[in-house]
Amino acid sequence: MTAQEARLCGLLLREHFGEVVEKIGTHLLRSGAQNLRTIVNESGTPIDLVKKSLCVLMKHGACRFSIGRKGPGSPVEYQASCERILGILRYPRYIYTAKTLYSDTGELIIEELLQRGHMTMSSIVKMVADRLTHNMEEGRSIEYNEVVSTFSKLVETHFLQRCPPVSEVVTGPPTPESFSDCYLVPSVSLAGRGKRRRSGEDVVLDQGTTKKAKTDLQTHGDEGIYWQVNFERFHLHFRDQTIISAVASKLDQTSSEIVRTMLRMSEVTTTPSASCTQALSANEVFRSLPANYSISRPILDQYLTLLVDDPMEFVGKTGDSGGGMYVVNLHKALTNLARATLESVVQEKFGSRSARIFRLLLRKRHLEQKQVEDFAMIPAKEAKDMLYTLMSENLVLLQELPKTPDHAPSRTFYLYTVNQLATARMLLQHCYKAVANLIDRRLFQTKESKRLLEKSQRIEAIMASLQASGAEPEQLTEVEEMISAPEKQQLESLRHHINKLDSAENQVDETIFLLKSYVASTARITR
């Protein structure tokens, strides 16, 4: 866990959970596993606040507990998980994916779960139904069953999983997958429709609400079964999406559909940490192609051969049975994507000629100064300048090969080289710093315009109450004019800036995801 990651985690915790949780969280991140007393003493916060912060962190999976190091009798130790906290950055992407796959219902389910960490199925269903009903027109509402069916679909495709039960004896939390009923939807008796929340009817329904509160307390048969979002599954989905879009831009739409089919078929059979999917025969692929892509069998074979022959090596052939056994090379695809990312960064930052030198060094591994100039066809002076700039940014390294034991400079080979893995790690840290900078800037801009924002909020509240109580148009316009035109413009530009910073954070997060997957995949391969 590096300084940049700690800074980013602090910012994210502060935004989502407040300053107390941020303090405890960053303290835990910096000092590793600690028991409750030590946390209280070192951070200087009262014990009940520490307990509450730890509860919040644990509910969201950012902190876990384990037996103390000194043995079974010692107090429980708590450890914060940096990766999980950094995952907060990716929440918008998860919600958007759920929306594309399962429309609004799915989107709201995931959003509610992400906000609350762990929830029972019945409470999720009720909350989502209420929210959906609230957004619909008058007189329509959502049946609970519809929400339940979307929920079951999400569980079937492993996007949601049960939280593992915590045993009485503190042995440490088991992983969710080790629990056999991980993806089992409980049979719940949930009948009813979503209720629309009306602000004006609160007074009238006072007696009614007490009765309603009693009925809401009824148990639905799934107490104690909590659900959480399965982040690993979402990450696999993102990885597949990136590979498919890379194939689409390199080759064509049909090839990307074939790769999509292959990845879909191996979703459940391949372990998340495999370097390539299970072997699929061409016959199976042919049968599973989507109905609107009716290509004939020989054409499919041709496409598969082209995919195998492509220098990017997305797909590989492992055998000839069943019309040819094909695998998707996940690790190679990630390596190529990471390399393309590095090249794109060099190109945008230093120009296309430096990018040419960078790509040249990636291909040829080690080159002398003269060879770089010759291959890249760049005049000597400029090539030297570019190489030294790249070296000062640590993108290019110098390898010395002495000819004589005394390492005399005139008798040593100096070779330029690029180390892809180290460069990827370095860029990952840059990404973390960039996101932290963007968040800092956003908070700064909000703080600068705090007075203006408060004023506009007050005006909106006045307007809303006036409208609800049925005011005349003159009163409304009078209230509106309390904000002057330049202030309105300032507010508009502030909104525009904040949106831009937000979307930039999401874009950098895409780079973070790609680089992190590549680093993790390489670490698994070399272990």
Added chain:
Amino acid sequence: MKTRVLEEGQLDLLRNSSGLLYRMKDAQSASKMKGSDNQEKLVYQIIEDAGNKGIWTRDMRFKSNLPLTEVNKILKNLESKKLIKAVKSVAASKKKVYMLYNVQPDRSVTGGAWYSDQDFESEFVEVLNQQCFKFLQSKAEVARDSKQSPMIQRNSSFATSHEVWKYICELGISKVDLSMEDIETILNTLIYDGKVEMTIIAAKEGTVGSVDGQMKLFRGVNPIIQPTGLVKTPCGLCPVFDECHEGGEISPSRCIYMTEWLNF
């Protein structure tokens, strides 16, 4: 008698494994050296032996065992008689190599087709680069639009290095004659630009453009990803990224690049 003929400069004295050999100098070269003394003859001999690569003054000194001042005087003398010439080397701009007047300097000295008067012709290389890329790209597009089976599409989007060479020659943008290897170095730079990929196939000896039974095929490709997210933010391109800290002189709150980018 032998010595007199030698002195008059009509015979060359050579040594081989079995003893001394005498060779008659033809009249023309004999007249050239008339009036020059032995040292000059020695120097001339050495330069002749160096062929088209030429010889540097320091090597000259080693080979002839003459002091520097002598060598320089002789070289100046020979140059004024238009028997030798000095050619500037492209590798080290201060170095001069000497060769016979009517000898064409070797490629390693002048740098070949890409150098004109010791200057690397960057614009020429750039123009060739773009022309080759356009040719390959249009070929790939034609292949893609033909809507045939994918195998045929891909094979027809390939161009051999020979085809590209013919196209460039016909374009006539080059004043110098370019060989197929020259075109291949240009195509290699396109590979390093990430715009083109290459495969090698086995070809029958004798088919046009094949070298040692192989042919190189090139085709234009699309990039596999869009410019990555990091470079869409000012931080990704910032030249002072490493000096930026919250609360410092350069910080995210006061970053002028961010202000410009937000107001865009």
